[in-house]
Amino acid sequence: MLSRKALLQIVRPGNTVFRPIAVRGLATVTDNIYANAKPSNAQYNVAKRIPAALKLKTGQVFNGISFGAQTPVSGEAVFTTSLVGYPESMTDPSYRGQILVFTQPLIGNYGVPAHKKDRFGLLSSFESDGIQCEAIVVNDYATQYSHWTAVESLGEWCTRSNIPAISGVDTRAIVHLLRNQGSTLARVDVGDDAVSMSLDKAEFVDPNTRNLVAEVSTKEPVSYNPYGDINIAVVDCGVKHNILRSLTSRGAAITVLPWDFDFNSIAHRFDGLFISNGPGNPTTVSTTVQNLRTALTTFDKPIFGICMGNLLLGMAAGLGVRKLRFGNRGHNVPAVDQTTGSCVITSQNHGYALMDDAMPKGWVKYFVNANDGTNEGIRHASLPIKSVQFHPEAKGGPQDTEYLFDDFVAEIRAHKLKREGLIDGVSKSVGISQSTQL
Numbered sequence: 001m002l003s004r005k006a007l008l009q010i011v012r013p014g015n016t017v018f019r020p021i022a023v024r025g026l027a028t029v030t031d032n033i034y035a036n037a038k039p040s041n042a043q044y045n046v047a048k049r050i051p052a053a054l055k056l057k058t059g060q061v062f063n064g065i066s067f068g069a070q071t072p073v074s075g076e077a078v079f080t081t082s083l084v085g086y087p088e089s090m091t092d093p094s095y096r097g098q099i100l101v102f103t104q105p106l107i108g109n110y111g112v113p114a115h116k117k118d119r120f121g122l123l124s125s126f127e128s129d130g131i132q133c134e135a136i137v138v139n140d141y142a143t144q145y146s147h148w149t150a151v152e153s154l155g156e157w158c159t160r161s162n163i164p165a166i167s168g169v170d171t172r173a174i175v176h177l178l179r180n181q182g183s184t185l186a187r188v189d190v191g192d193d194a195v196s197m198s199l200d201k202a203e204f205v206d207p208n209t210r211n212l213v214a215e216v217s218t219k220e221p222v223s224y225n226p227y228g229d230i231n232i233a234v235v236d237c238g239v240k241h242n243i244l245r246s247l248t249s250r251g252a253a254i255t256v257l258p259w260d261f262d263f264n265s266i267a268h269r270f271d272g273l274f275i276s277n278g279p280g281n282p283t284t285v286s287t288t289v290q291n292l293r294t295a296l297t298t299f300d301k302p303i304f305g306i307c308m309g310n311l312l313l314g315m316a317a318g319l320g321v322r323k324l325r326f327g328n329r330g331h332n333v334p335a336v337d338q339t340t341g342s343c344v345i346t347s348q349n350h351g352y353a354l355m356d357d358a359m360p361k362g363w364v365k366y367f368v369n370a371n372d373g374t375n376e377g378i379r380h381a382s383l384p385i386k387s388v389q390f391h392p393e394a395k396g397g398p399q400d401t402e403y404l405f406d407d408f409v410a411e412i413r414a415h416k417l418k419r420e421g422l423i424d425g426v427s428k429s430v431g432i433s434q435s436t437q438l
């Protein structure tokens, strides 16, 4: 519970300093739960009580304890309500440039898994090669971890990845602030001098002015599962590996292309086109929007997009985008399918949304957020072109909408058979849900 004083400070933000709260779980909660838990070396950091602070550009300062790298960083402070999946969230390239605050109080209790790859060379437990967010902020860091897949602690992982991590702060108070004033530029500083440094001297860098997609996208085309029966071009704006796994595990060969690659020039090589998730402001990715605009009139095969893919496809179709006050980040967000009326629980991570009040001719709303009414997807009224704002690959998160991958590959197969003259018509996409395991 926030004290009355803390609440008043939120209503009247000035240069407010929040003291570290008792770091309760460090020695008690996790000790009791996990009899066989492994102590982490990062406990050493915590035991030394190296101070760290989250400083918001709007003047509030949250003092806590470091359990990661002692590096100062700046970014946009955002929060996620996900209960599990911190290894996946932290390696999601869409978090590039952001300081990630977890509302789930206890973080780190199941450690961090090994860097293993599947038979196609895709990461099994992470969404990309390393931590993508700038820093993490938690209420209660578990210095003891226990899980059969764990090879190191969260603190060790952050430290060796040069990512600052801060615990012992009142994340409820931070979320109240971010909900009220919106996602805010922030810094994490570590060490006595850095923490006590005056806010006037602090530098706040806005990541959304950079083309973050260019920073995380592959630099050259890469193929996976070459023996797949259909070939999908994946425009990599910062693609999560579980999206690639969701396509290869359904039998597709995929070619991951740089964000600005002119896929239209080699469109004949592909049976379908996918546009991925990605970080930052979609208006910085105009080359991809331009390529998609061309594809909408020339690429006569199925197209599917996720998250940034939804924003870029919508912009290519003629819709505008806007920044949401604090975005939707979590694994429990309801969205209503406008075709069937059914409600699905979805995994989300986005700060921008399509403005869908007036849909362009030939396009319809696909999904709408049941909490705030924002757009959750669009589809073409007659062609197999669609995209969703949420994450059907769901890592970690509910699997309600994984069927969208089944539909996409089934549609591609049907179109391919039609092109090859093997069937007369193309089956309707809705309801097709059969996956092909290799």
Ligand SMILES: NC(=O)CC[C@H](N)C(=O)O
Pocket: 094, 276, 277, 278, 279, 280, 281, 282, 306, 307, 308, 309, 349, 350, 351, 352, 353
């Ligand atoms: N996960 C994503 O693809 C996020 C898209 C975009 N960067 C946003 O924040 O809205």
